[in-house]
Amino acid sequence: MLQEGVHDAADAAPTDRHICVMGVSGSGKSTIASRLARRLDRSFCDADDLHPQANIDKMAAGTPLTDDDRRPWLDAVVAWCDEESAAGRSTVFACSALRRSYRELLGRADGGVVFVELAVPEEELRRRLESRTGHYMKVAMLTSQLETFENPGSDENAVTVDATGEIDETVSAAADAIARRGR
Ligand SMILES: Nc1ncnc2c1ncn2[C@@H]1O[C@H](COP(=O)(O)OP(=O)(O)OP(=O)(O)O)[C@@H](O)[C@H]1O
Numbered sequence: 424m425l426q427e428g429v430h431d432a433a434d435a436a437p438t439d440r441h442i443c444v445m446g447v448s449g450s451g452k453s454t455i456a457s458r459l460a461r462r463l464d465r466s467f468c469d470a471d472d473l474h475p476q477a478n479i480d481k482m483a484a485g486t487p488l489t490d491d492d493r494r495p496w497l498d499a500v501v502a503w504c505d506e507e508s509a510a511g512r513s514t515v516f517a518c519s520a521l522r523r524s525y526r527e528l529l530g531r532a533d534g535g536v537v538f539v540e541l542a543v544p545e546e547e548l549r550r551r552l553e554s555r556t557g558h559y560m561k562v563a564m565l566t567s568q569l570e571t572f573e574n575p576g577s578d579e580n581a582v583t584v585d586a587t588g589e590i591d592e593t594v595s596a597a598a599d600a601i602a603r604r605g606r
């Protein structure tokens with residue numbers, strides 16, 4: 424049987440053109456965003472797939488990216504959103520969007536962007552990254568991710584959801600929070 428929250432989310436589908444599932448490494452962006460896209464029947468992109476190889480190499484070597492490193496990558500994410508908009512499609516994408524300035528840049532995507540921050544305590548992030556295998560982003564990068572992260576302000580088009588529970592619960596909470604914000 425479906426839970427109450429699942430009905431609520433489905434009954435009030437979000438209307439924003441783009442949904443960015445954001446947060447530091449290990450918060451579950453890729454996991455949650457891909458399922459949310461399926462749930463809402465939207466196009467999906469993992470922004471990690473748009474990083475220039477130089478950025479991947481840098482992160483894999485344990486060096487945090489700079490604003491300059493991230494700029495062309497964020498431009499590529501906006502370009503993808505714009506292409507989807509031009510084709511009449513709404514999207515969900517996973518992107519760390521750590522700083523306010525990055526979110527401002529992403530927010531220029533055609534049709535606008537609502538941000539969903541995945542909130543996970545540091546010890547759980549550490550646990551997840553330590554047990555994740557086969558990914559270039561290692562737990563040693565967590566400190567710099569947390570230092571770089573700027574919480575979305577109340578003036579931003581953003582919602583925050585607890586992302587420590589079951590994956591389906593977080594997906595429902597995200598869909599619900601976006602729909603409520605859109606009302
Ligand atoms: N709700 C959850 N409960 C437990 N583990 C989870 C949950 N969501 C994701 N995970 C696990 O945590 C790890 C990190 O998840 P994921 O790769 O989706 O995060 P991410 O934010 O996209 O990370 P990165 O930015 O480094 O790519 C994965 O191994 C994933 O299986």
Ligand SMILES: O=C(O)[C@H](O)[C@@H](O)[C@H](O)[C@H](O)CO
Pocket residue numbers: 447448449471488493519520521560
């Ligand atoms: O802004 C950043 O520092 C990067 O986007 C990272 O967040 C990585 O993309 C991701 O965590 C690795 O998978």
